[in-house]
Amino acid sequence: MRYQKINSQKMKEINIENVLSIVRKYGVISRKDLVKKTELTTGTITNLITELLERGLIQEIGSGESAGGRKPILLQLNPNAGYAIGVELNTSQIICVMSDFQGNVIDKIYMDAEVQRGKDFTIDKMVLIIESMILKHNIKKQDVIGIGLAVPGPCNHIQGTMVNPPNLPGWINVPIRDIIAGRTGIKTFFEKETPAAALGEYWFGKSNGYKRIFQTNVYGVGIGGGMVIEGKIFHGYNNGSMEIGHTTVQIGGQPCSCGGAGCLEAQADGAAAVRYVREALAKNEKSILSLDQEITFQDVSSSAKKGDEVCVQAIDKCAYYLSVALGNIIGLLSPNVIFFGGDFMESSDLLFYKTVKYINQKPYPTHVKDVKKLRSSFGTDAGAIGGIAAVFTGMTSIE
Incomplete structure (x- = not known):
């Protein structure tokens, strides 16, 4: 095994990145708490904070409560940096x-x-x-x-x-x-x-300190997955991890754009919901919608909200297939929390609640109900907010 040498300048850059990340995560923090969370020496933290203040990246914002002795000076990121x-x-x-x-x-x-x-x-x-x-x-x-x-x-x-x-x-x-x-x-x-x-979600959302976050985005076209472990994206071998949209949930199912069949996104994205509705209409099932119109996933979501049974059943099918894939994710990866996003998911409360219901009905693993299931903190902006997080963290990752 080859080991990469890290010189003092590189180590300093790593420490600065670590300090900035902790200040970002906690919002407001004292030097003493930075020493505890970084496990660096008081002298090292003092020197790093002095440099970051001089560079205008952080600022002092007053004193905190004293636990005995001098009140600590509180630090935060400089919003104008x-x-x-x-x-x-x-x-x-x-x-x-x-x-x-x-x-x-x-x-x-x-x-x-x-x-x-x-x-x-x-x-x-x-x-x-x-x-x-x-x-x-x-x-x-x-x-x-x-x-x-x-x-x-x-x-x-x-x-x-x-x-x-x-x-x-x-x-x-x-x-x-x-x-x-x-x-x-x-x-x-x-x-x-x-x-x-x-x-x-990890840096700016409702992660509440959870170490293992799984996200699934259900779009009008396509379904994505992503895993963050202790603030770092898990990419896997050859960048191939978390392609939940192309996991098989129905043997011999609907052909998928990837060349496979029965993939999650072929069975549960917005286009799948529209297909289920059109199939029902072709059988003369009664609906607010008709084959004469162009049907979108938004139409399916809004009609289901009005109680249209054809659209309710279409969303129910999507929710069931999502629960199959996400149940497997819980069994394989055991995240603390699953976040749900994407424009199709955002358009339908029914899709979210039915998916969670089906997941929680699974008998195994036994902690399946304990895994938090939450809507995205940022709605359809989630990916762009993630891009901002990528900038501030320098896209650190584990393989």
Whole structure:
């Protein structure tokens, strides 16, 4: 085994990153508590904090309560130290979010992705949105710490390429990280959209200190998965982990865009719900909807909310298949919490509650009911918020 030597400068950079991450996670913290949480010496923390204060990355905000002796000086990130931009690309939308250095959202832009017009058109649109947001707020590019991309998989997170996303035909080995960095002149980070959303939940959401977070995003087209373990995305061998949308939940089921059959996303995404409704209508089952109209997953969700039995049953099928896959996730990975996001999931309370109900009915593993099941903290912005988290954490990961 070869060991990489770490010089004093590299160790200092690691310690600074660690300190900033802890301050970000806790919001407000004292030097004494930083010593405890980093396990660094008091002298090292003193020197690091002095440098971070001089660089304007953190600030002192007054005194805390004393446990005996002098009151501790409290520290927080300086919100004006810089900006981050998170950009999610999915099959329907480009979602762009800007935050300050603390992660407070400053602005959001939503645009149709128009992926049917080709990758060059969509990438041009992404660059335009980023540039227009920077211009709108009169921000200097050197003050933008980075851009975090959250895109459909499969991806190579090391090379920054979209390999061959099944739901984006023609996007083969697209080096989107380097393209965006080159076009904007801003350092760019990169991750699949659902793992990015999980990272955003860990740093900015309702994770409540949970060490193992699983996220599933159920879209109008496609279903993604992502796992964060102690603040780091788990990528697995060859960047191939957490492709929950392409796990088999129905032997001999519906053909999938990946070339397989019976994959979760072929059985449970928004397009699947629409297909179930159209199949029922073809059998002359009564519904608010009709075969004469273009039916969307939003139509299915809203009609189910009104009590349309055909749409209720369509969502029930999707929920059942989701529960099969997520029950397997609990048995294999045992996360503390599962977050549910994506535009189809966001459109339907019924889908969320039925999925949770079916999961909790599973007899094994015995702790299945103890795993928290929560809606995404950020709705359809989750991937873009995850892109911001990727910028601030430098995309640390475990293999």
